[in-house]
Amino acid sequence: MIQDIKLTRYYYADQREQFSLTEDTYQGWVMLAAQDGSFSFTIDGGDDTKQQLAQFGELIFCPPNHILKRHVLQKLSFHFCEFTCLGDWTLPQIVRLKDISRLRSTFQYLQEWQESEDLHQQFTSDARHLIKDLIFQSHREQYKTQHHSAGTIDPLMNRAAAYIETRTCEHELSLQELATTLGISNSQLTRRFQAAYGLSPVRFSTKVRLTRARLLLVETQDSLENIAEQCGFQNAFYFSRVFSQHMGISPSGYRKNYRV
Template identity: 85%
Template sequence: MIPNIQLTRYYYGEQREQFSLAEDMYQGWVMLAAQDGSFSFTIDGGDDTKEQLTQFGELIFCPPSHTLKRHVQQTLSFHFCEFTCSGDWTLPQVVRLKDVSRLRSTFQYLREWQETEDLHQQYRGDAQHLIEDLIFQSHREQYKAQHNNAGTVDPLMNKAAAYIESRTCEHELSLQELAATLGISSSQLTRRFQSAYGLSPVRFATKVRLARARILLVETQDTLENIAEQCGFQNAFYFSRVFSNQMGISPSGYRKNYRV
């Protein structure tokens, strides 16, 4: 059962070469997660005292009164929050979230909340709901890992999905480059990704691009050419063709039907 939590503080740090404090101990629970870049960490008194490397797609949870040591490995943007909770509950030190699209969206809303200073206190509850959702997702992944052998999480494919999610709208997806980054062959990447996510890396990338495109169609006045460029499509014609084939409706029709 997920406990009631109370958010104590939240902070988004951008483009850091190092943490302000290499280690600290906290009165409440702490969640630390990379947005971009990577960092290594250990938790004194935790289940695993070996230094571990983490990046986008993974949430680090440090219990109260444990020392969290951390070092930036690659220029880092990160999310930090401290919270208290009722009752006894546990989470692993590292939780890898499979739904990286949902994670990126949650992170974006948290960043926007922090940046809107005049609404920061007025809508403090919004930030708490977002943190609660991250904890809900973490518990769900933990439960699935413990009770659903058929749906066992493949941590390396989580990294692959996070890589695609973070880059596919800005860069053409190269399976060879991604496979080399992960230390496996392209054929292994395709097979394992298909097993973990039910679709190929290329189709996953298209899904990410179309999800971004749907938001831009509804929430902006951008032209199809601009949207195509922002979502990693070659041009507006190709974007329209892919969108229509996958969604069963043209981009213009989607914008007309779903804009409120």
């Protein structure tokens, strides 16, 4: 249960070429998650010791007294947390979170917390809540994997969603580029993504952009032109047209109605 979890330490590391330690053993549970970049890992002492790849959208869990080996593959920004728990408590070595927009937001808040707080102090309630939420999401994904029929969870499409989430506000989505990265055809990408998320990759990309736009409209004073640029739209006019079409209200109207 979430209330039985006690956090012992947490930190965020930015743009690492390598880990300080290539392997270590911990007294408590460890969660390791990439925010940007990727790494390979193995966990010795368990049933499965094969090397695996981890990148944004995936959380790695190492049980107590197991050896966690890790190696940076692409320049890495990552979150590390150690915690203890009571009773029988298990998680798979790697958990793929489907709600990656929520994951990205949680990572952003954790990063902001670390940059603004004295790290020698104990966890603030906000930081504890955010990390426990990551563990809660992991339990939820594990439950869904165990109770849904085979084929409803598609790890490759989780990678596709993570790819879109991290890049779509920077440039126009290229289905060909994404399909090539995943090693599948454009038609396979579209079909499998639709089955996994109920949206086409293009519609999912638009959803990610609009989610960010809504946040910027409410929390900043940025102009529509500036917000359009930050969210990957060609210009303010195109941004306003897409926003109004999907949200049923103009960006200016949304800002007026929802800013508190």
